[in-house]
Amino acid sequence: MTFPITSNSLVKDIVNELPKTSDVFKKNRIDFCCGGNIPLSEAVAQNGLNMDTLIAELNVVFEKYENAEKDVEVWTDSDSNTIIDHVITNYHRVSEEELAALSPYVTKVSRVHGDNHRELIKVYELFYEFKKELIEHMAKEEAIVFPLIKQLADGTVDNRTEAIAMIVELEKEHDHAGEILRQIRAVTFDYELPLDACGTYRLVYARLEALEGLTFMHVHLENNILFPRYLS
Structure with a gap:
């Protein structure tokens, strides 16, 4: 393109x-x-x-x-350190940036249009729940779990059972984040815009849907490519 x-x-x-x-x-x-x-x-x-x-x-x-939009299939043949570095750079940092940038728009649309479109109040609540959980999740990955995965990869981990349990816990957090995103999609009727939607309203829906896609790709790389190497 x-x-x-x-x-x-x-x-x-x-x-x-x-x-x-x-x-x-x-x-x-x-x-x-x-x-x-x-x-x-x-x-x-x-x-x-x-x-x-x-x-x-x-x-x-x-x-x-x-x-x-890169094809993620290439990562199936990449080593774990490379995948982790890619996730941090292209998903953690990008998600943090987008969550910070999108927050004032979500707040504004909820405040201005929430009286006539009550679903926006729920979108506001769900978005900030998602933001809090994802930021905490990514911080835990970088500070605790990714270092453990690198130790699993090179055989230096002290407690393999504990490391595996941490990975399983991340998968559960992924499930919950995905559920929040599914609730946002449901309450917005698949991001269907009302006739009176202004530009900012449209922007919020477009960026929320893009954030959903970014998060699903993030989770795909971890759940379907990185984590199974150590859970099998």
């Missing part, structure tokens, strides 16, 4: 195609919600920006998206 953004691309279309570009627009004070029906060139002119610099920032988002 070639870089799809040009100076003639409409701001709203860019965000619809790559929801995380909304962070770039917010940083540059470009209205992608109500004022998004203008080409990028006009937005640049209105805000006194440099087109090349803005395009470069948007390209960073695009490249992250492309990297996240």
Whole structure:
């Protein structure tokens, strides 16, 4: 996929195609919600920006998206250390960044539209439960379980039974995170937007769905490729 953004691309279309570009627009004070029906060139002119610099920032988002879409089958033949490093870089750090960036949007949409769309109150509650649990889960993986897996891989682990039990515990946490995401999908009717959904409303649903995909790929690498090496 070639870089799809040009100076003639409409701001709203860019965000619809790559929801995380909304962070770039917010940083540059470009209205992608109500004022998004203008080409990028006009937005640049209105805000006194440099087109090349803005395009470069948007390209960073695009490249992250492309990297996240890599075929994970290649990891079946990779050693455990390589998989762990890949998970930390491409899933832990990316998830932390997205959870932090998405939080204010979820809060805003819930506050502004929650009276008319009560499901958004539930989305708010579920999102922050998911955020808390995933951050704690990733921290435990990096501080405790991944080092144990590396010791299992090289045969230096002190207590194999305890290490295996920690991996099983991670799988249970994965199941619970997946259940929260399934509840979000259910309460939003598969991210179906109401007729009165504004740009930010649409953005939240798009990024929540993308976060779901990111999390499922994260879990797939661990549950189906990394962990079975030590649980079998």
